[in-house]
Amino acid sequence: MMGAKFSLSAMAMALILAGCSLAPKYEQPMAPVAPQFDHQDPATIEQDMSKLDALGWRDFFADPRLQALIELALLNNRDLRMAVDRIEEARAQYGIAQSDQFPTFGAGGAGQVTRSPSDLRAGGPEAPAISRFFQAGVGITAFELDFFGRVRNLSEAAYQQYLATEQAQRTVRINVVAQVAEAYFRWRSAQQMVDLMQSTLASRERTYRLVNRLFEVGTASALERHQAQVQLDTVRADIQAMQRAQMQAYNALTLLVGTQLPQDLPEPAVFGKEQIVVDIPVGLPSSLLVRRPDILAAEHQLKAAYANIGAARAAFFPNISITGLFGFASPSLSALFDSGRTYWQYSPQITMPLFSGGVKGGLDLAKARQNIAISNYEKAIQVAFKEVADALAGEATYTEQLNALRDMEHAAAESLRLANLRYETGIDSFLQVQTAEINLYAAQQRFVQTGMESLLNRVMLYKALGGGWQLDNTY
Structure with missing residues (x-):
């Protein structure tokens, strides 16, 4: 009877010890950022928070051709495939670590x-x-x-690593969507620029024919004819450079999509700001902690570091x-x-460890890695805050910049019209026409370039906010 009581007591003690864990209690570090973004209207914050969960990448990118390309990329992109395989790898590693908690028969x-x-x-x-x-x-x-939780903490660390890998796959998915959109807009922008240069080339050819005619009848100088020739050749060279950029953008897009672009893609939307949703909900910086997969991954890495400390502490015991x-x-x-x-x-x-120098070194190593994981988590939050703040600064300024460039383009076009009239009537020299042509050409190029940058800024905001949340949380 005494032996039975002793056996029951020993079993109870074993169960109590098996429930022990020497890992420190996890505490989420404070977010080292301001409570609100600059260039953010406080009146819209509450409304934005309610819109965040309903916005998917299909709502974010309105161009039907871009939507089709993103769908293809999500099926064929090799980086995304490798990320999915890494999830399976991490799941298998977690399964191995978890199995060590149970006897093998x-x-x-x-x-x-x-x-x-x-x-x-x-x-x-x-x-x-x-x-x-x-x-x-x-x-x-x-x-x-596992009286002191060593095996259980190692299993917990492997589980947190697995969860971090899942979040890394979400990060890759968001990056793929953003990279496809960026490559697509660069491709469309290059097409717009080639069209602009082709129309400018036609205008320069008409100007050259006019100057050449005037030169042949003796009312224009050889200098003016050569100036017109320079203007014409400049645009011809620019067209070749832009066609090269267009082909390179197409190649980059093909690489990201992971397959040849089909011939039956939907018709694209008109190139402009309407290709991306105008009203982008932002929310508060605290929402990034649960939206940005890189921040979530960093937090899982931090939890794994806590569990590894528990395993290192258990190594001091029998x-x-x-x-x-x-x-x-x-x-x-x-x-x-x-x-x-x-x-x-x-x-x-x-x-039982007697000389525990190596064991103590293992604990010191686990604590150092915990401190690194804390700093990495805090830095991930700071980087996310900076990226959102940069994109919001762009949203606050690009509209007015494009309006100013549009007005400048209209003024430059009118200046060229008047300069041509004054030249044809003999009031001014061809230098005025040349200057007006250069100014208009530069204004048109800058407008197209800035328009593309404003679209890329919205893509950056999409990425910085953690993607199109409605669909980007699925695999």
């Missing part, structure tokens, strides 16, 4: 036949020369009794493991499973 059998010389036989020279031993049963490998076998044994194979052939054995083992 196996069934097997063995046989041994030995012939011994007469002077080495256990029963003397008259004993049989050949001895036989057969065994079969179920065994348990060396299983660590390590207890047990190996056992239950089955049947017999000198005859035919009688192996007869009654009375029960065979069992168990072998507990305990090891």
Whole structure:
């Protein structure tokens, strides 16, 4: 009776110890950023917070051709495929670590036949020369009794690494969507620029023909004809450079999509600001903590560091493991499973660190990695805040900049019209026409370039806010 009580007490103590964990309690670090973004209207914050969860990338990018390209990229992009495979790799590693918390059982059998010389036989020279031993049963490998939570904390660390890998896959997905949109807008912008240059080339050719005619009748100088030729050749060279940029943008887009672009893509939307949703909800910086997958991944890495400290602390305490076998044994194979052939054995083992310099070094290493993980988490928040703030600064200024450039383009076009009239009537020299052509050409190029930059700024805002949340949270 006393032995039964002792066994129950020992079992209860083992269960209590098995519930122990030496890992420090996790506390989420304070976000080292301001509570609100600059260039943010406080009156719209509450409304933005309600819109965040409803906005997906299909709502964000309105161009039907771009939507089709993003869908293709999400199916074929190789970076995204590798990210999915890394999730499977992390899941398998977690499964291995988790299995160490449970004993491993196996069934097997063995046989041994030995012939011994007469002077080495256990029963003397008259004993049989050949001895036989057969065994079969179920065994348990060396299983660590996790009294101090070492194995459990290692399993928790592997689980958090797995969750971090899942968030890394979301990051790759968001990056793929943003990169496809950026490459697409660069491609469309290059097309717009080529169209602009083609129309400018036609205008320059008309101007050159006019100046050449005037030169032939003696009312224009050779200098003016050469100036017109320079203007014409400048645009011809620019067209070749822009066509090269257009082809390179197409190649970059093909790489991101992961397959050749189909011929039956939907018709694109008119190139302009309407290709991306105008009213982009932002919310508060605190919302980034649960929206940005890179921040979530950094937090899972931090939780893994906490668990690793628990495993390192457990290494200071005894390590207890047990190996056992239950089955049947017999000198005859035919009688192996007869009654009375029960065979069992168990072998507990305990090891205790005496000189713990290496163990202490392991704990110091785990603590240092925890501090690194905290700093990495805080930096991820700061980077996210900076990226959103930069994009909001762009949203606050690009509209007025484009309006000013549009007015400048209209003024430059009118200046060129008046300069041509004054030149044709002999009031001014061709220098005025040349200057007006240069100014208009530069204004038109700058308008297209700035328009593309404003679109890319919205793509950056999409990425900085954690993607199109409605669909980007699925795999």
